[in-house]
Amino acid sequence: MRHIISILLENEAGALSRVSGLFSARGYNIESLAVAPTEDPSLSRMTLVTRGDDAIIEQITKQLNKLVDVVKLQDLTEGAHIEREMMLVKSRAVAGDREEIKRLIDIFRGRVIDVTDTTYTMELTGDSDKLDAFLRALDPKLLLEVVRSGSNGIARGERSLRA
């Protein structure tokens, strides 16, 4: 099953590699990983998407908690949560395709953020499934470049992850 794990960790050199190293050393998979400092510059917040059965997810959270740089973590999948990923897409856009692509990005509530005679660059935000769906809908022959941020997540309501 897919799990989204939020991690608060010390914003120190090497902290990220401790997390990624743990996953490779123990053979867990990382679907995506997004990390940046928080409002407290001594802390980073990481959102990690992984897959595994209950026993593996239990081990992953325990092993993460064991890392000295990890301050706190939360498996967002255990409760109501919001997940957002941002994607930049560059596509070939000439003649009739220009209209077609514009319509498509509107349907997905994305935006065209850069235009040239031959290309569109678009921005799209949503959960990962929505971004996947957009890429499926776009003619693959037109696709030039895809950049995805990896998922970010936060719990709904009162539940929050603080140091």
Add this chain to the structure above:
Amino acid sequence: MEIREVELNGSQIFVQCLKEEGVDFVFGYPGGAVLHIYDAIFQQEEVKHILVRHEQAATHAADGYARSTGKPGVCLVTSGPGATNAVTGIATAYMDSIPLVVFTGQVPTHLIGNDAFQEVDTIGITRPCVKHNFLVKDVRDLALTIKKAFYVATTGRPGPVVVDIPKDVTDPNVRIPFVYPKSISMRSYNPTVKGNLRQVKKAVDLMLDARRPMIYTGGGVVLNNAAPQLTKLVEKLNYPCTNTLMGLGGFPASRRQFVGMLGMHGTYEANMAMHDCDVLIAIGARFDDRVTGNIEKFCPTARIVHIDIDPASISKNVKVDVPIVGPVGPVLDDMLKVLDESKREPDAEAITAWWEKIDGWREKDCLSYDTQSKLIKPQMVVDKLYEVTHGDAFVASDVGQHQMWAAQYYRFDLPRRWINSGGLGTMGFGLPAAMGVQFAYPDATVACVTGEGSIQMCIQELSTCKQYGLPIKIINLNNRYLGMVRQWQEFFYQGRYSMSYMDALPDFVKLAEAYGHVGMLIDKPGDVEAALKEAMALKDRLVFMDFITDQTENVYPMIPAGGGLNEMILV
């Protein structure tokens, strides 16, 4: 906090911090990146530096010191190859949860990342085999980092911590006010200090329900100095107790309730009792694959209580029914209290019947061996070593058949006497580890049970032993084979002994003598006891005893790969 008006440079701060931590020995080897530190070490007496002959030995010696004393072992090595040579020892300590603080020199901060002379990414290389590591980039962070390093290494589930110190951080010309923090707290590191009492009560209830109980204990009991509590618990309940390889000495081997070591080379009675038990009480043990055998067949009828300081060890390999996260000692204290207050008693009738069954398994006498052989049986050497030393020696071992025989036949009554690389299985560990023990206990008998394969992996330390006059007794069980490899090749590769024969062995007697020690060659069973006595009488000399043993001897019992604990190969 006491503020002292002293200005020190980084090297002096380093030495001062070690004094504050009560460090008496540093095992190390100098080199370019740590020369400033070595200059500071030269100018004081309190912290004694032990010069090894290879950095791997520095880490093993510090490890042996830590295992035998319970205090953290400390190493100092230079950058680059100094650090990489130390990695095997660091990984060894990591696998067995041994508290080490390893200081590695690093190239000056402005050269880091430049492929400078003797530069490696020590933090990157050691990351997967340390509890934590630190790179000190500023001399003002040095004291606090060292404090943190000792704190992290010794608390919670202990482990090695590496502190990487660039050369400019120890510059003798940069002086700053020195204050050593008296205490420390880290928001991201809060080890558990007590178990949950409700879980303890649940565990006690389950334990008193047992009709076929089994107490299975590991290195956690030794590390947390909980042998007295464990002994009290076992005696009180009169339940059978088995130790893992790492747990030997956690419960006295001479007590009736001790059924021997369990696992791949465990006793018949221990493994059968594990397989048949209905309540398993796992204490400071981690269900290692060498203990469980085939996990699908492990303890099929047992409900399981598991006490461990590390939550990640619980339900990792085997799902447990009553987990208790906490240090073994305090949890056992609580458990004993709950038992005392409980109105219930163990089911006497069921326990008696259970003991009858176990005694039946004991009658197999699975550790018996041919005592009439014309060749020296390795088991007999360990047996005699036990007799001659009255079971009171520290026994360090290397890795292989001799390690298993030492574990099976030297019956440890006390914790911290059995010093071996259980998790990583590091050949070359024995001699340097014995050195660490001998430094800690200069008057004790320290034996290193080894083989002709393992001993050659750190043989250069005979030189260190000479320099410091360490009277270690090396028991070399020399069968001219990498015995454990040979045994597996005999059992599972139809006797194709690929690369397991040790050709061109040195004359160990002459080798020992060349290093300035006493060498003895023993090739007749009748000479074993007298030779051991003669060696032990040489109180102030290292004696290298080369025992020429039966080449075909195997370690029994043995559980082949994929087997359950009840599927042992016996003699």
